[in-house]
Amino acid sequence: MPALALQHVNKFFGQGTSRVQVLNDVNFATQPGELSLVLGPSGSGKSTFLTIAGGIQTPTDGRVTVDGQALASMAAKDRDKLRLHQIGFILQAHNLVPYLTVRDQFALVDRVKPQGNLSPVALHQLLDELGIAPIVDQYPGNLSGGQSQRVAIARALYQDPAIILADEPTAALDSDRVKVVGRILQQLAQDHHKAVVVVTHDLRLREFADHVYQLMDGQLTLEA
């Protein structure tokens, strides 16, 4: 059973003459242990794809399942719970709560999800790997763009989700850091058996992916 699947998903925005099709008969499936890369230029529908995959938006038609459960049949509250427990989001902007130190960003997760998060040892390892262990007492306002992005990655991984959905996770990183993040995402897929989906236009992540998709004008195609 795929960890995440989209079947014949279409998404339209607007009405009448201003009606626009953003996703066109998208089919996608990813298994635990796979890192899937969805490449596409701005406006290609990457974000819509990601929000529908994460249950934040509903498709106009088609079916989305997470671990075999159809999202359409879930109440909004249950979709919130699913995102909290099974999906980790790594977002581009406003990732961090500005008035929480790096350490408190993880404490916040503990407040809403007391169990099933990384152990303190595993968290420390992750922070070391991302090179952000020395800045745990800093506020986001004191961090560089790259540091903020790495903290956001760590924060998403801290929930230990089965599925990781990342929106441009390397947008603010230099090539060395891209490799670190790429390797972490790859390890999460391979060693920790997670399904990782990354939407990006950063071709530097291509070498870490098991599958590379191209999203162009709402149509998703798997690269050979």
Add this chain to the structure above:
Amino acid sequence: MFLALKEIRHEKLRYGLIIGMILLISYLVYVLSGLAYGLAQQNTQAIDSWQAQSVALDKDANVSLSQSLITADTADKMTLKRSQAYLGQAGVVAKASQRPNLSAQFLGLQPQQFISRNLTLTAGHKARNDRQIVADTAFQQQGYKLGDRVTLNSVDGKYTIVGFTKNAKLSVAPVVYGTLGAWRTLRGVTPAFKASAVVSQRAHQAVPSPLKTYSTQTFINKLPGYSAQNTTFTFMIGFLMIIAVVVIAVFLYILTMQKLPNYAVLRAQGIPSKFLVSTTLSQAFILVVGGLVLGALLTVATMRILPLGVPISFNLPLLAGVTGGILLTGILGALIPVKLILKVDPVTVIGG
């Protein structure tokens, strides 16, 4: 509470200013409530001390003690019980050598009737003849002493202060208790008149025409200026409560607007709206409680430096009511930005 406390600690100046606003509002509400209660007390202290339930007055006196007179003929038709007492009222100005002039309410009593019987003195003894008086401690505060010989209303002869009693004020003036004989002299009436009113500790008293019985509350409400003064204070306090709601709502609304992108991320990550709503409400709670505590401390400090003559007074139910009112209005104010949180769309933060 976690996010609320963390944010307040991080944004000390911003939240300090909000707490400062609530402090000023609560301070004003406390002081106004204290003044309203203090003034109300000074209108009714004497009546409260009698623990009376009803007052019988001339039915044409418009429920006014100063306008009411009971003739001896009418009084002869009544046999007063232990729970009833005659009361004669006259407005007076007290003068004594080397003492300030004081406006007061002279209340003539009949010895052995319950008001006189229950009169508690802080010094001296009760009036034993028509030339002896017992004065409220306000006279003491103005320098009057036991044994002082006082002129009342330029009436011939002097009255001697033989006792002091506390909490004896009527219509915001200190009370001077004396005899009904002295009252007749001060009021300028002949022995054909017995008193101004019959006060009773029972709610119902059978009285002959032309007397009519009123409840003590009706009697108090008709005291000159009493209702108007209370209504004015109630309106002022009410408006301040409304201002408190608006201030808290506006501040929290603006702060919530600024935090919407963060909330959208948290919603995308599956943090329930309930958690974010409870954060906003607990933040409002902390801000209001902080403002109230500081406002209360400032009020206590103010009370300590106010001159004795300022009629400010508090009691626990009043404080609890005012505090609860501001707290409730603060939480109500915080419900307005809650709508924003419930509508936050996580899609807005996923773009590119």
